[in-house]
Amino acid sequence: MFTLRTSTSGIPRRRAVTAGIAISAALCAAVLVPGAAMAAPNASGAAAIQAVPGPLMNYAINVGIVNRGQTLKVERAVAAAGGSVIESYAEIGVVIAQSDNAAFATALAKEKAVLSVGATRTAPVAATDPTYGVSDPLAPGESGHKRSAAAATTKDAGVEAEVTVIPDPSESRQWDMAAIGAVAAHEITDGSRDVLVAVIDSGIQGDHPDLAANIDVNASASCLSGVADTSYESWQPTTSSHGTHVAGTIAAARNGIGIVGVAPNVRVSAVKVVNDDGFIYPEAAICGFMYATETGADITNNSYYIDPWEFWCDNNADQSAVKTAVNRAVQYSQGKGVLNVAAAGNSALDLANKTVDSSSPNDTVPVTRPIDATCHDIPAELDGVVTVSSTTSTGAKSGFSNYGLGVIDIAAPGSSILSTVAGGGYGTSSGTSMASPHVAGVAALLKSVHPEYSGLALGDVLYAQANDVACPAGSALCTGPVENNAFFGEGLVDALEAVN
Structure with missing residues (x-):
């Protein structure tokens, strides 16, 4: 996406990615001391800035030169500024930190190794937040990627409606599968067990009768604390069926129970990023992308936008720094061969002509602000991500x-998509959240028959195989030719083409 996404022809767009340096990452953490003064100079030797007691906040810090040595300098600067490291990703040059020093960002910006630093939210970190009070400290440079964090729960990630619980087998009611050619595609293949789709969402019910056989428990985790927790309980849904619904659309098993997914024989992993208040904060999303890549996902589904800003703008220091950090994680995953699929969003907005945002930030008090082409819905508008209407x-x-x-x-x-819901049942939901997993499922079928395709190649073929859909007659909102227009992009995804 971004400025590279300008083609209006039917030619698939191949977009560049930047791969990170694959060096093992590190995590260091320390219990915060409210209002602690900074007594030492920072890692670059600059004079320390006196700490000012403030709200407890989380920050995304981007290293200027992506390597382990520069990342370690930033980790040390975090400690010198009265903060603690939640997680550190040397391979992409991103450090997630926490501090109650109001001068923390100013102090970090003086470190020569730092490119940018920004708060990941506008509300202070609450005592109930999974990231609150980083504990179990590690020394700078010590690996922390696989350390288990505390289990957490989640709720709704944006389902527009959940109605009509269906207790009986209901494949005949899945109009969506017929529309994309999945019914015909299943006569050729249900997909390969070698393919893994990471559902970055609100968790998946692990014992749902239509999903249990296809969930890769060893590749599932919660990222709510900013650190992957691989315990079974951590990635179970509690108050939201969103992730379970998404997973069913992708890979509900063909087992004579309930429904059938687009790719009913592929594996899915649950990567939980939605907290109990319904927020997907940047630290959780970054962890989600990195963990999915680390555990071998071929495809990720992202039916959300990252909170608290519906659009993250370059003209704001915090938003720009966070967008850079998330983008680094996304580009790293794509450089490793992952295809990232994302929902376009449910605000009925023209993303190519943004003018105003009145719904952000959604964790404190929204403000009405002008926005433009430098403001992006993430991850949907990040380069290389497949954006689905x-x-x-x-x-x-x-x-x-x-x-x-x-x-x-x-x-x-x-619209009105029947799929699995938490509690072992079935229900219908509507949203671009429901559209995105159809594309992820078709990509999984395509990967099954063409395991040699990289993630970006999968995307290119999806575009080439899509069925053109023209703009509705007389529509002033839908611009562009039948081959690639504002409403349908390259067209309606085609499962039958994928397996042929």
Whole structure:
């Protein structure tokens, strides 16, 4: 996406990625002492800035030169500024830190190894937040990627509606599968067990009768604390069926129970990033992308936008730094061969012509602000991510779906989608959250028959195989030719083409 996403032809767009340096990362942490003064100079030798007691906040810090030595300098600067490291990713040059020093960002900005630093939220870190009070400290440079954090729970990640619980087998009610050719595709293949789709979401019910056989427990984790917790309980849903619904659309098993997913024989992993208040904060999302890549995901599904800003803008220091950090994680994953698929969003906005945002930040008090092309919905608008709009059973764009010429890549069914829900049952939901997993599922079928394809190659083939859908007659909002337009991008995703 970004400025590279300008093609209006039917030619698939191949977009560049930047791979990080694959060096093992580190985590160091210390219990915070409120208002602790900084008594030592920072790692570059600059004079220390006196600490000022303030709210407890989390920060994303980007290293200027991506290598282990520079990252270690930043970790030491964090400690010198009265903070503690939640997680450190040397391979992408990102450090996630926590501090109650109001001068923390100013102090870190003086470290020569730091490119940028920004708060990941506008509300202080609450005592109930999974990242609160970093404990179990590690020395700078000590590996912390695989350390287990405290178990956490989650709730809704944005389901627009959940109705009509269906207790009986209901494949015949899945209009969406017929619309994308999945029914015909299943006569050829249900997908390969070698393919893994990471559902970065609100968790998946591990014992759901239509999902249990396809969940890769060893690749599942919670990232709510900013550190991957691989315990089974940590990635179970509690108050949200969102992730379970998404997982069912991708890979509900063909077992004579309930429904059938787009790719009913592939594996899925649960990577939980939604906290109990319904927020997907940057530290959790970054952990999610990095953990999914580390555990061998071929495809990730991202049916959310990262809170608290619906659009992250370059003209704000905090937002720009966070966007850089998330983008580094996304580009790293794509450099490792992962295809990232994301929902376009449910605000009925033209993402190619943004003007105003009145809903952000959503963790404190929203403000009305002007926005422009430098403001992005992340991860949907990050370069290389497959951005999915939603369609109805009649083939029209869903009324709630975002759109935008050169932003939407592909379309898929997203209105009144029947799938699995937590508690072992079934229900219908609507949203681009429901459209995105259809594309992830088709990508999994494509990867099954073409295991040699990299993630970006999968995306290119998805675009080339999509069925063109013209703009509705007389629409002033839908611009562009039938081959690639604002509502449907390259067209409706095609499962049958994928397996042929």
